[in-house]
Amino acid sequence: MKMLEQGLSKKKIEEILDKKLAKDYKYTSGSILGSMCTIPHKFAQKIFCKYMHKNLGDPGLFPETAKLEEQTVDEIGELFGGTGIVGSFTTGGSEANLIAMRIARDRRPDIKHPEVVVPLSAHMSFDKSADLLGIKLRKARLKNNFELDIDHFKSLINENTCGVVGIAGTTSLGLVDPIEKIGKMVTDTDIFFHVDAAFGGFVLPFLPQLGYSIPQWDFAVEQVDSITADPHKMGLNVIPSGGIFIKSENIIQKLGFEIPYLAGGNFKHLHIVGTRPGGTVVSFWALMKYLGNKGFRDIIHNCMKNTHYLSKQINKIDGVKLAAEPLMNILGITTESGESICELDKMLRKHDWMLGKFEEFNLIRIVIMPHVKQSHLENFVRDLEIVVKDIGLN
Amino acid sequence: MKMLEQGLSKKKIEEILDKKLAKDYKYTSGSILGSMCTIPHKFAQKIFCKYMHKNLGDPGLFPETAKLEEQTVDEIGELFGGTGIVGSFTTGGSEANLIAMRIARDRRPDIKHPEVVVPLSAHMSFDKSADLLGIKLRKARLKNNFELDIDHFKSLINENTCGVVGIAGTTSLGLVDPIEKIGKMVTDTDIFFHVDAAFGGFVLPFLPQLGYSIPQWDFAVEQVDSITADPHKMGLNVIPSGGIFIKSENIIQKLGFEIPYLAGGNFKHLHIVGTRPGGTVVSFWALMKYLGNKGFRDIIHNCMKNTHYLSKQINKIDGVKLAAEPLMNILGITTESGESICELDKMLRKHDWMLGKFEEFNLIRIVIMPHVKQSHLENFVRDLEIVVKDIGLN
Incomplete structure (x- = not known):
């Protein structure tokens, strides 16, 4: 594509960008569960x-x-x-x-x-x-x-x-x-x-x-x-x-x-x-200086609360289990049978869950970043149960 | 230094920063003549x-x-x-x-x-x-x-x-x-x-x-x-x-x-x-998209105009000369006698001119970025004349 000779207006460019980038995933949408990055603090x-x-x-x-x-x-x-x-x-x-x-x-x-x-x-x-x-x-x-x-x-x-x-x-x-x-x-x-x-x-x-x-x-x-x-x-x-x-x-x-x-x-x-x-x-x-020790601690506290919530829910689902007891706000999901997680990952991705796949360790990673809310996890658990059933893991 | 337990207010932090960072050099001040970076476009x-x-x-x-x-x-x-x-x-x-x-x-x-x-x-x-x-x-x-x-x-x-x-x-x-x-x-x-x-x-x-x-x-x-x-x-x-x-x-x-x-x-x-x-x-x-070809060209045009202005002024000063005819918006100043530019660089720096020193090539580099105005160059030329005289290069 050739560079324009004469530029467009700022307004026009911002409109194009809004449209063009609309299909990027959003941290706030609740579907990004596998990223170690997040929205920077305001x-x-x-x-x-x-x-x-x-x-x-x-x-x-x-x-x-x-x-x-x-x-x-x-x-x-x-x-x-x-x-x-x-x-x-x-x-x-x-x-x-x-x-x-x-x-x-x-x-x-x-x-x-x-x-x-x-x-x-x-x-x-x-x-x-x-x-x-x-x-x-x-x-x-x-x-x-x-x-x-x-x-x-x-x-x-x-x-x-x-x-x-x-x-x-x-x-x-x-x-x-x-x-x-x-x-x-x-x-x-x-x-x-x-x-x-x-x-x-x-x-x-x-x-x-x-x-x-x-x-x-x-x-x-x-x-x-x-x-x-x-x-x-x-x-x-x-x-x-x-x-x-x-x-x-x-x-x-x-x-x-x-x-x-x-x-x-x-x-x-x-x-x-x-x-x-x-x-x-x-x-x-x-x-x-703004958050201080307390501010960071509160954020971690919240992430850990959500981590424990998800841990408990996963433990309840037949067919999958935690790969390890989480030490921080990262969770690994694997199959109870030892079967490959690839199909599980594929199906969850079809449901628009953006997760991390670690084939080598046969686990799916979830990072409970500050943008991850309990309501997102509730939705995820619901889909996880469905997918586990659909692909016959349980 | 230990992290604060309880954070400060945003206002307080911004005040501290304003004070703390006041002595950083500013591109707009006109003294930064040797940087290849500048203020990003608004x-x-x-x-x-x-x-x-x-x-x-x-x-x-x-x-x-x-x-x-x-x-x-x-x-x-x-x-x-x-x-x-x-x-x-x-x-x-x-x-x-x-x-x-x-x-x-x-x-x-x-x-x-x-x-x-x-x-x-x-x-x-x-x-x-x-x-x-x-x-x-x-x-x-x-x-x-x-x-x-x-x-x-x-x-x-x-x-x-x-x-x-x-x-x-x-x-x-x-x-x-x-x-x-x-x-x-x-x-x-x-x-x-x-x-x-x-x-x-x-x-x-x-x-x-x-x-x-x-x-x-x-x-x-x-x-x-x-x-x-x-x-x-x-x-x-x-x-x-x-x-x-x-x-x-x-x-x-x-x-x-x-x-x-x-x-x-x-x-x-x-x-x-x-x-x-x-x-x-x-x-x-x-x-x-905003600048288009024309927008970039206009910026370069202005930088080149300033480059030619400075070239001319340097050519007028006995004791220093251009290291080479500038092809783009970068200028090298060296001594006519072949004497080291180190003293020149030191003295100019004392006058708060932030330049690039290339000892190996015995030249002082000036980059005419978009933040460099003709008025800055006028001030620089005045100081350059003084310094050249002071250290007896002419």
């Missing part, structure tokens, strides 16, 4: 819109925004059981995990064929990163209950291992790996220990406050070197915003890319991207 | 704010936004002299260049030690990409006039070369490499040819319409396989938005990452990121 939206021009790729131009990032990283670091944590916002968990994997590789130039050990439940971004970085990914098996087979994990560590990864909130089920046990495996070694809490980072800190007992997963485990956590997932911040949180400046001192020509002066980038949104940093700073 | 801002929740990392949820992306890529492809161009928006030029470099490497698994030939003027993102991908970067010299030494470039191509890169709008001076000549070097080879037009992509197409004669740089050169162009630079779109434009689906068919578990269904990612802004796609679609 206040975060407002603040972002005010500061969207800020470019942290050239921090000398926006020194106060850069300071705000430091403060926010520090505050999040403390939420994650650390002190003096450094790092920065990223475009999301994938960039954050890539940065961590690069650190793991580049800290060990002595290893010619670097390997990183991850659980089989690790996010796709580790496959992407390994592909980019020329790292061999060693994937540790899961046990039947989807927990990490820690003995197998340990057996994969060898003299080529430059990094190990634990997941605090797996993509498929929201489970937390035994971070303390992995930590012990790397004590007194030069192996970098990264925790991927892209989703869990803004859920787990609030669970103990709500009376849930959860395993240690953060900087409180002293061997943990870095953590990924995404403000644009459960932090309700504007897309794109991830975060990489690093235990100490020493770790990255020699690993940045020097950028000498910026308008703001000389700077070192740890990032893959050059131009880098500052608006999402300001909006998340503002959101943390 | 209409793009408005549209983005309406659609910021859209996540193209899960395109099945937003199929109409995904279609809009296809259309926009197609339209930009045509602007770049191609037909049936595929590709997508990225988080910026660095991710786009990384994707291109990965394609170059992965299309040639037969090469054990892959090399890519780039001009010495290539952007930092090629160094980053090469570091990540384990590619050896071969940098071709520039001639004294900052043009690519094409013979040296050719001499660096060997049996390990999986890719070559030409720049259409160098970071330092906005020059365009001899894309046709590079194209001829890779005719009938399996070497991938990528053009980095991150900045130039939304300048060059409009220059011939304004009567400027420019070298061929785009898909009109038949050997060009892919182009990087950033909507968030001269496209005036919201940060972060880059773009990777690829000549044919065949090139990438085997190179994506399969993501099976998305709420929207099965999809293949070419990207490094997972969650991916859809709002910037919608806003740029809208901006292209």
Whole structure:
């Protein structure tokens, strides 16, 4: 299609867009049950819109925004059981995990064929990163209950291992790996220990406050070197915003890319991207101040309530069951018989339920985001019962 | 710093932010002369704010936004002299260049030690990409006039070369490499040819319409396989938005990452990121429709007018000169004597001029973005004269 010579009016364009985009799914419709993203918080939206021009790729131009990032990283670091944590916002968990994997590789130039050990439940971004970085990914098996087979994990560590990864909130089920046990495996070694809490980072800190007992997963485990956590997932911040949180400046001192020509002066980038949104940093700073600990806790409380509601309903339906007891606001549904969930997924999708299919683990994932209401779940349970009957699972 | 237990009021937070961020530099103040980013167009801002929740990392949820992306890529492809161009928006030029470099490497698994030939003027993102991908970067010299030494470039191509890169709008001076000549070097080879037009992509197409004669740089050169162009630079779109434009689906068919578990269904990612802004796609679609060819041309016209104004003024000042005749809205200032520009840069920075320092090429870069007005340049020239005198360059 050729570009128009003369532009259209704003009004006309907005009308076209309204029509064109009408068939996109809407978080508010109640049919999106399988997404880890949601509508950003209204206040975060407002603040972002005010500061969207800020470019942290050239921090000398926006020194106060850069300071705000430091403060926010520090505050999040403390939420994650650390002190003096450094790092920065990223475009999301994938960039954050890539940065961590690069650190793991580049800290060990002595290893010619670097390997990183991850659980089989690790996010796709580790496959992407390994592909980019020329790292061999060693994937540790899961046990039947989807927990990490820690003995197998340990057996994969060898003299080529430059990094190990634990997941605090797996993509498929929201489970937390035994971070303390992995930590012990790397004590007194030069192996970098990264925790991927892209989703869990803004859920787990609030669970103990709500009376849930959860395993240690953060900087409180002293061997943990870095953590990924995404403000644009459960932090309700504007897309794109991830975060990489690093235990100490020493770790990255020699690993940045020097950028000498910026308008703001000389700077070192740890990032893959050059131009880098500052608006999402300001909006998340503002959101943390607005919600406070209590605000986030209330949101998680509500998500967990809905999670328990759905758990109970699923337990009542013959033919399907929970893949695991949910630890956070993620649920896995599988068949009681062990039959493939593919048909179930297909039929539910026909009923317009947008879910996550994990064929490898034979489960359908539901993420109980803040946009998911109990009424949506009631509708879903009704359809689930019908579909289970229709395809003869019960 | 610890997170607040109870949040503050929105009003209070906005007050704090206004105060805190007051010392960030402002594009409108007229002192930012060295940035390739600017204030996004107001209409793009408005549209983005309406659609910021859209996540193209899960395109099945937003199929109409995904279609809009296809259309926009197609339209930009045509602007770049191609037909049936595929590709997508990225988080910026660095991710786009990384994707291109990965394609170059992965299309040639037969090469054990892959090399890519780039001009010495290539952007930092090629160094980053090469570091990540384990590619050896071969940098071709520039001639004294900052043009690519094409013979040296050719001499660096060997049996390990999986890719070559030409720049259409160098970071330092906005020059365009001899894309046709590079194209001829890779005719009938399996070497991938990528053009980095991150900045130039939304300048060059409009220059011939304004009567400027420019070298061929785009898909009109038949050997060009892919182009990087950033909507968030001269496209005036919201940060972060880059773009990777690829000549044919065949090139990438085997190179994506399969993501099976998305709420929207099965999809293949070419990207490094997972969650991916859809709002910037919608806003740029809208901006292209709003400005049309004429709107962009008028903006470029104005930038070029200011560029010529500044060129003339610099030519009048004894002690400094243009590093090269500007081809687009980027100017390089160097010393007539060949003396280092470091002191000049330092003194100008003391006068609060935010410029780009390219020590390697001994030049100070000025980017005449749409936020730069002639009055800003008048002020700058006045200070430049003073500083040149003060440090005895004349």
